[in-house]
Amino acid sequence: MNKSLVLGGVLLLGLLGGTLVRAADSAEKLRGDGDIWTSSDVVQWQDRDPIPRDYVQQPPMVPHTIEGYTVNIKVNKCLTCHSWANYKEKNATKISQTHFSDREGNALANVSARRYWCTQCHAPQANAAPLVENQFQPLPAISNR
Numbered sequence: 001m002n003k004s005l006v007l008g009g010v011l012l013l014g015l016l017g018g019t020l021v022r023a024a025d026s027a028e029k030l031r032g033d034g035d036i037w038t039s040s041d042v043v044q045w046q047d048r049d050p051i052p053r054d055y056v057q058q059p060p061m062v063p064h065t066i067e068g069y070t071v072n073i074k075v076n077k078c079l080t081c082h083s084w085a086n087y088k089e090k091n092a093t094k095i096s097q098t099h100f101s102d103r104e105g106n107a108l109a110n111v112s113a114r115r116y117w118c119t120q121c122h123a124p125q126a127n128a129a130p131l132v133e134n135q136f137q138p139l140p141a142i143s144n145r
């Protein structure tokens, strides 16, 4: 084989290898930044205190990251901490009574289907500028800032 071809091949391999290693270094891990021994049950706080609500009946904002918290028809990671069965042990806020009634107001024994998809209403925090400027002020009666 031609010497320069071999040399070219080796160079190409070297370049490819380097790129792959760098990609692996910068890739975000699915389970977050914690090492493999850190339990996914350790809450990663973004804002340790409950975030003040801006209007009556606002779904409270999520004060921790929710990355990797699966919610689908089989599992609901949120409920492993926030359900009435688990909240004490996990030191989390229990979901309120309203999450147990159907749209006719009947009390159910379990979380209502319309309150099952938690992130439909409860938004996590992002360090980003507001998309739209606004001058919204909470009602003085609930303003606790």
Ligand code: HEC
Residues within 6 Å of the ligand: 040, 041, 042, 043, 048, 049, 050, 051, 059, 060, 061, 062, 063, 064, 066, 069, 071, 077, 078, 079, 080, 081, 082, 090, 091, 092, 093, 118, 119, 122
């Ligand atoms: C590993 C346990 C855990 C999981 C899983 C979890 N949370 Fe939490 N969450 C907590 C704890 C602990 C708090 C803080 C309670 C406190 O302030 O005392 C909290 C606080 C909250 C609050 C704020 C309540 C308030 O009154 O301000 C909301 C909303 C919330 N979580 C929503 C969610 C949602 C939605 C999910 C799923 C996407 C989720 N959480 C998954 C542990 C968890």
Ligand code: HEC
Residues within 6 Å of the ligand: 057, 058, 059, 060, 076, 078, 079, 082, 093, 094, 095, 096, 097, 098, 099, 111, 114, 115, 116, 117, 118, 119, 120, 121, 122
């Ligand atoms: C349709 C919107 C909606 C969905 C879906 C929903 N919530 Fe809520 N959530 C609210 C609203 C509104 C409040 C505040 C008023 C109230 O308690 O109903 C609230 C309150 C809470 C609170 C604070 C309770 C307290 O006593 O301060 C927690 C914790 C919570 N929700 C967790 C969850 C979790 C976990 C899920 C998914 C299983 C979920 N929510 C699904 C609207 C929603």
